[in-house]
Amino acid sequence: MRLLIVALLLLGAAAHLLLPLGPLREAQMVDPGLADLILVELRLPRTLLVLGYGAVLGVSGAALQAIFANPLASPDISGASSGAALGAVLGGYWLGVTQPLLLAACGAVGALAMLGLLVALAGRRADTATLLLAGLAIALAAGAATSLALALAPSPFAFYDAYDWLMGNFADRSLAQAAAALIPASFAALLLFRRARALDLIALGEDVAASLGLKPRRLAMEVVALSAIAVGACVSVAGAIGFVGLVAPVFGRYLSRGHPGRAMIPAAVIGAILLIVADLVVRAVPLDRAIPVGVITALFGTPLFVWLVVTMRRRVTA
Amino acid sequence: MTSLFARQLAIAGRLRPTDLDVDAGELVALIGPNGGGKTSLLRSIARIEGAAGTVAIDGEDVDLAPLARRRQLLSFLPASRDVAWPISARDVIALGLDRPDAERIDELIHLFELEKLSDRPVSRLSTGERARVLAARALVGNPRILLLDEPLSNLDPYWVLRFLDIFETAAASGQAVIVALHDLTQLHRFDRALLIADGKVQMDDVPAGLMASERFEEVFRIRQSAGSWAIRNSVDRQSSL
Numbered sequence: 001m002r003l004l005i006v007a008l009l010l011l012g013a014a015a016h017l018l019l020p021l022g023p024l025r026e027a028q029m030v031d032p033g034l035a036d037l038i039l040v041e042l043r044l045p046r047t048l049l050v051l052g053y054g055a056v057l058g059v060s061g062a063a064l065q066a067i068f069a070n071p072l073a074s075p076d077i078s079g080a081s082s083g084a085a086l087g088a089v090l091g092g093y094w095l096g097v098t099q100p101l102l103l104a105a106c107g108a109v110g111a112l113a114m115l116g117l118l119v120a121l122a123g124r125r126a127d128t129a130t131l132l133l134a135g136l137a138i139a140l141a142a143g144a145a146t147s148l149a150l151a152l153a154p155s156p157f158a159f160y161d162a163y164d165w166l167m168g169n170f171a172d173r174s175l176a177q178a179a180a181a182l183i184p185a186s187f188a189a190l191l192l193f194r195r196a197r198a199l200d201l202i203a204l205g206e207d208v209a210a211s212l213g214l215k216p217r218r219l220a221m222e223v224v225a226l227s228a229i230a231v232g233a234c235v236s237v238a239g240a241i242g243f244v245g246l247v248a249p250v251f252g253r254y255l256s257r258g259h260p261g262r263a264m265i266p267a268a269v270i271g272a273i274l275l276i277v278a279d280l281v282v283r284a285v286p287l288d289r290a291i292p293v294g295v296i297t298a299l300f301g302t303p304l305f306v307w308l309v310v311t312m313r314r315r316v317t318a
Numbered sequence: 319m320t321s322l323f324a325r326q327l328a329i330a331g332r333l334r335p336t337d338l339d340v341d342a343g344e345l346v347a348l349i350g351p352n353g354g355g356k357t358s359l360l361r362s363i364a365r366i367e368g369a370a371g372t373v374a375i376d377g378e379d380v381d382l383a384p385l386a387r388r389r390q391l392l393s394f395l396p397a398s399r400d401v402a403w404p405i406s407a408r409d410v411i412a413l414g415l416d417r418p419d420a421e422r423i424d425e426l427i428h429l430f431e432l433e434k435l436s437d438r439p440v441s442r443l444s445t446g447e448r449a450r451v452l453a454a455r456a457l458v459g460n461p462r463i464l465l466l467d468e469p470l471s472n473l474d475p476y477w478v479l480r481f482l483d484i485f486e487t488a489a490a491s492g493q494a495v496i497v498a499l500h501d502l503t504q505l506h507r508f509d510r511a512l513l514i515a516d517g518k519v520q521m522d523d524v525p526a527g528l529m530a531s532e533r534f535e536e537v538f539r540i541r542q543s544a545g546s547w548a549i550r551n552s553v554d555r556q557s558s559l
Contacts, residue, residue: 069402201413203403204455211364211394211465213385258405258439 001255002266009269012276017047019280045178046170050279051272052182053170053234054244058271059189059264060227061245062252066199066260067223068124070131071253071308074246075111075231077131079138081242083114084228084235085166086146091236093153093162100180100237108184108232114138115224124206124220167292168241170279181237188230192264195219199261241294243301244274250308321494322463324363326371333358334518335371340496342376342462345489347505347525348498350514351538356498357397359514360465363496364394375462386416395456397468397498399448404439407432407451414458426454429484445472453481457488464488464495471500482507502547505529513537 017039027035061074075081087110091097097106122134146166150159198219202209206216231245252267253260278296285291321342328335333355340346348356362369365380373380375391383391393414401410411423427436430450440448449472456464464485470478482504485495489509497508505511505525513521513528515537521528528534535541541550 203401203405204410204413204452205396205398205400207361207364207366207396207398208394210366211388211392213365213383213388215367217367253403257409258403259409260403 005255005266005269005273009273009276012273012280013047013051016050016276016280017043019283041175042172045173045175046279047276049173049178049181049234049238050170050275052178052185053238053241054248054272054275055268056185056189056230056234056271057241057245057275058248058252058267058269059192060230061271062249062260062264062267063192063195063199063223064227064245065249066202066263067220068126068131069203069260070126070128071250072128072132072246073135074249075227076240076242076245077135077139078118079114079135079142080111080228080231081235081240081245082139082142082146084108084111084232085240086110086142086149087113087232088236089146089149089153089158089162089166093155093158094149100177101184103236104180104184104233106232107234107236108229110142111232111235112225112228114142115228119220119224124216164292165239168239168294168297169290169292170238170282171290173237177237181233184233185230188226188233189268192223192226192230195223196261196264199223199264200259201261203260239292239294241275241278241297243297243305244271244278246308247301247304248274250304321376322363322496323374323377324371325373327359327362327373328370329358329362329368330370332517333362334516336362336519338363338512338519340463340494342492342494343489344494345485345507345509346494346496347508347511348496348514349500349502349505349511349528350520354515354537355517356514357467358517359512359519360394360467360496360498363463364392364465366394389414389416389459390461392463392465393456393459393461395453395464395466395469397471399445399452399472401440401448401452404441406437407440407443408436410440410451411454411458414455416459422458426458429457430454446474446477449473450477453484457484460493462493464493464497466495466497468498468500470497470504478504502529 023038027038057075064073064078065071084107087106088103091103091106097103117138118134122130150162198214201212201214202216209216248271249263249267251270252263255266256262278293281296282291282293322340324338326335327333327338336359348359350356362371363373365373378391380391408423408427411426412418427433430453432450432454435443435447440451443451453469456466470481473481485497489495508525511523511525511528512519513534520537521531521533535550539550540547
């Protein structure tokens, strides 16, 4: 099973990098250097960004679910992604931030603010209804604030420009932009992976974890901050993408036999695969203009989300 | 031989400053009315966040013990039987160990008769079955002190007696076992009982001595009558309505 998934990841990454082959072959005939240029300057940043962003959504989704002890916690439903979008919009269109790494920091601050608000509103280990309602309220408020910030932005093109990336867009990102998202995100993800054991133990309850010498409150703050950094940085470069962070951990936990902490690595791999597939779909759709990736993930993710809610309800009533 | 040496244990609003010494091999019951402070005392010994004071186990300060060492010193079994994730019974028991030890886990599975349930997700077990799995998790690491909050609730009569046997065996092997308890009919199985109410230890005696005392009846608001328990001062209670 594990081998199959890794093979799937490699296959997806290769397909994403090389397809469509046509332009590459033409360039190869004209000038071999041009083909390399297309691969390294255009294709590679996009592939890396998609892989990295998908993995970040998987890891942070799994970590947030472990901390909230709830399979419905995730970067999008907690409002972290919307907060990151708001942070990036404010930074980019109001403060005039153009440096990608600074923009990533704006995204992280926005995500952190919303996650902090969620913890304050719902509390850790909130019941599902409270978590969903608080997360929804925060996401809606952040979305409205983002629209407002765009409508009133100094640049009249802000709205049009933002539509292009807010719902997820990987086209025409430079290597520098990919690095600005992926370097902080990788650091945060590594630090999250190091907390796998602690997040497994917290499955036994915060009191048991504390009796074993862990600090559940500090762990929760660390997970929230690291998830915000990872997601915020990615959103600032490629927009807010829903459902991957919700769905990938569910499959991740199948592979970790239910362990919420150990699920982080498989969730990362599965998140990367899901986003690669979604972006391949975007590129394959024969339309004049690109569909945002977030639309694809939402189209496929919504039924899965509904299934998750139904199975959870069945478990509660059983 | 003193195994547990606790000084000035306290939790704001729940437990007043308390000292407690427990010998290795002692089987201690914590009894008292709801909200009296039994759980708070266990939590403060387990050093769960917010607990003041110091706890030394075999002379070692628990707060200073590194994570791996801490498991060898104590384990805490909460009254809640909730496990949020569908982890198998075997894997839940394994979480009680610092490194995997299949042989030791099999011992516990055998001890708690979990052979048929060991591969099932704990979230799908009955509350009583889950109680056995979680107790096995608490015992698997062989810690010096076992802190068990209401381990006997939700158990059928067979398992109540089996759990008491298991606690006695643990005590006989030199572990100190501290158990919060509601069922007074099992109190005679313990070496020592602490009566806890209003956030402090009211009495500390052998079970028979404790149950015979006036203070015991006062605190619990019950009295012994014809080999059973009856509500004390039922007239007062009615008049206060």
